[in-house]
Amino acid sequence: QVEEELEAACARQAGQLREMGRRERLLRADLRRAGEQLESFKSQVMQVCSPSAAGSTGKSITQQQVIEKVRQICHENQQSHEREKCLQEELNSRLTKEKEVSANTEVLKNSLRELQ
Numbered sequence: 001q002v003e004e005e006l007e008a009a010c011a012r013q014a015g016q017l018r019e020m021g022r023r024e025r026l027l028r029a030d031l032r033r034a035g036e037q038l039e040s041f042k043s044q045v046m047q048v049c050s051p052s053a054a055g056s057t058g059k060s061i062t063q064q065q066v067i068e069k070v071r072q073i074c075h076e077n078q079q080s081h082e083r084e085k086c087l088q089e090e091l092n093s094r095l096t097k098e099k100e101v102s103a104n105t106e107v108l109k110n111s112l113r114e115l116q
Contacts, residue, residue: 042066049073 042063049069 045069 042065045066046069049072
């Protein structure tokens with residue numbers, strides 16, 4: 001009976017080892033696929049961000065290059081928003097001034113009519 005229990009335990013362990021081996025192969029395949037997807041994504045990002053830089057050199061694009069390009073785009077986007085805000089404030093100021101001038105013009109017209 002001890003021998004049967006040992007055989008059963010060995011069979012269970014062999015099954016567990018096979019399962020672990022299968023999982024390891026699946027994980028390695030997933031890891032390889034993820035690496036390929038990352039390279040593809042980096043190339044796509046660089047292609048969108050800087051078409052002349054991506055793919056022209058034939059070299060693999062580094063994560064640092066992608067990060068720097070994304071940072072540059074974020075910085076440019078922030079500057080654009082700040083510029084837009086300044087222009088909006090300037091526009092609001094000019095509209096306010098235009099309303100004042102228009103109101104003053106109406107007062108002047110009314111004053112001229114009264115004088116006539």
